[in-house]
Amino acid sequence: MKPIQVGLLGIGVVGSGTFNVLQRNQEEIKRRAGRGIEITMVADLNVARAQELVGPGVTVVNDARAVIANPDIDIVIELIGGYGIAKTLVLEAIAAGKHVVTANKALLAVHGTEIFAAASAKGVMVAFEAAVAGGIPIIKALREGLTANRIQWIAGIINGTTNFILSEMRDKGLDFAVVLKEAQRLGYAEADPTFDIEGVDAAHKATLMSAIAFGIPVQFDKAYIEGITKLGAADIKYAEQLGYRIKLLGITKRRFGNAAQGTSDGIELRVHPCLVPAKRLIANVEGAMNAVVVNGDAVGNTLYYGKGAGSEPTASAVIADLVDITRLESADPLHRVPHLAFQPNAMSDLAVLPMSEVVTSYYLRLRVADETGVLAKVTGILAESGISIDAVLQREADEVAGNSGVPQTDVIILTHDCQEAKMNTAIVHMQALPSVLEPITRIRKEELA
Ligand code: HSE
Helix, strand or coil, X not given: CCCEEEEEECCCHHHHHHHHHXXXXXXXXXXXXXXXXXXXXXXXXXXXXXXXXXXXXXXXECCHHHHHHCCCCCEEEECCCCCCHHHHHHHHHHHCCCEEEECCHHHHHHHHHHHHHHHHHHCCCEECHHHCCCCCCHHHHHHHHCCCCCEXXXXXXXXXXXXXXXXXXXXXXXXXXXXXXXXXXXXXXXXXXXXXXXXXXXXXXHHHHHHHHHCCXXXXXXXXXXXXXXXXXXXXXHHHHCXXXXXXXXXXXXXXXXXXXXXXXXXXXXXXXXXXXXXXXXXXXXXXXXXXXXXXXXXXXXXXXXXXXXXHHHHHHHHHHHHHHHHHCCCCHHHCCCCCCCCHHHCCCCCECCHHHXXXXXXXXXXXXXXXXXXXXXXXXXXXXXXXXXXXXXXXXXXXXXXXXXXXXXXXXXXXCEEHHHHHHHHHHHHXXXXXXXXXXXXXXCCCC
């Protein structure tokens, strides 16, 4: 059978990795796919550099549309990124009857519903293993390996840049801004790291996992997103003393409502810094590595760990998609694995819950004047709000507050689960106490048991 022909849009770090791994392992890949897979055409704005990377046997153009228009191309790999021209080209490739492989989480998290519908109508596949956690085959695991399960929750370290920064903050006892500068100097963080440090990149990935896990449409606009920019070295240190590590987690959970507590059924979808017990494997994932824990009702907890970015790790995921498409190309489109794991006519309309309805536990740090009755007032507010305390840590008093002559101290409180709305109200009341001297730090906590 003639090899399947692939057109590549954008040959940067991941594109060149894909080309190299495909060449290096071509014999083995052919034995697995049942057919050769060849990149025969590349579009890149820097034609000379691209031609140098792929050699004279591959056609290189600067116009992506020339690849899409080529009738010999069976699969288009989109590695341009972003929601702009990438969206137009993906939709044009689908309209031209090409299968699409993409690593573009932003595009699918925001426009996935439109793109998957267009692909289903045209009978082509859109594969995106590389869009979540780079080389870790988490999409395959969720969509196929765990298909027997009712997925209960997923929690993942799905952004390597922020995990690297948090690891450095913990190791060296430094604050966020100092470590970010160093990470940029060393090339671990982008010159504009906004999407990474503000949690947006992780939210794109969590949105995709949520859709596949629960059979709901992709709903990036409903995700709660909080990055790591406000984390201080002190909180990392206190968390450690209490037996926790702080990680930026992408979390999605199936939530069963409880009428007595005023909660409803729904899906939680959130990205924020999170205390995780130090004894959990995921708490020990350091540096730029990624890891995802998936809890299914039959299998229990499963953990997936590996490189979430980089040339060949991401190429590993792109090529896995190429092989999948090659194997399924001649299958009836209705018998292929659905894009979002569930049949398109069997999607759930379970709502993504607003953050105020999320139920979780909390770490609170209050900078207070160390005077009689402060702790009683703070714990009194929590009790009135129906929030149960799990642990309290009070540091020795240190400096003196302003001109008051009263020493200051940090009070750290861990709570049991409560609804976010209750915690919001309690924080407003605690903040209003004259003895609370600085904005209260609130970090959510997950036991992941
Ligand atoms: N910027 C991402 C990260 C890699 O730091 O993990 C690509 O998703």
